[in-house]
Amino acid sequence: MMQKITVALIVVMSVTSGAFANTTLSETASPISKITQGHGASGDTASSSSDPDVSFRVLDNGKVERTNSRYGIVSTIDPMTDYLKKNRR
Numbered sequence: 859m860m861q862k863i864t865v866a867l868i869v870v871m872s873v874t875s876g877a878f879a880n881t882t883l884s885e886t887a888s889p890i891s892k893i894t895q896g897h898g899a900s901g902d903t904a905s906s907s908s909d910p911d912v913s914f915r916v917l918d919n920g921k922v923e924r925t926n927s928r929y930g931i932v933s934t935i936d937p938m939t940d941y942l943k944k945n946r947r
Contacts, residue, residue, distance in 0.1 A: 883897055889902070889904035890904045890906065890914055893914045893916055894914065894922055894937060895937055896920070898916040898922070899916060900916050900918050900920070901915075902915070902916045903915045911926055911927045911928035911929075912924065912925070912926050912927075913927070920936070920937070921935065921936045921937075922935040922937060
C-alpha cells in the first residue's frame with residue numbers, strides 16, 4: 859500500500875513540477891509574463907497587445923514599473939514580494 863502511494867506521489871510531482879512559478883518559464887511565455895514574474899533583466903520593456911497604452915519596464919533594483927500613458931498612471935510592482943506573498947505557508 860505504501861509503495862503504491864509513493865509511486866502515485868512521484869508521478870504527480872513529476873507531472874506538476876513545471877507548473878510552479880519558481881521554475882524557468884517556457885520560451886513561448888509572453889514578454890509581460892516574463893517581466894512580471896521576475897524573469898526580466900534590468901531595462902527590459904514590454905507593451906500590452908490588448909492595450910498599447912500599458913507598458914512594463916524592469917528597473918535597476920529589480921522592481922517592475924507599470925505605466926498607463928492614457929490615464930497617466932505609474933505603479934511599481936515587486937515580483938519577489940508578490941511571489942513570497944502568494945507562497946506563504
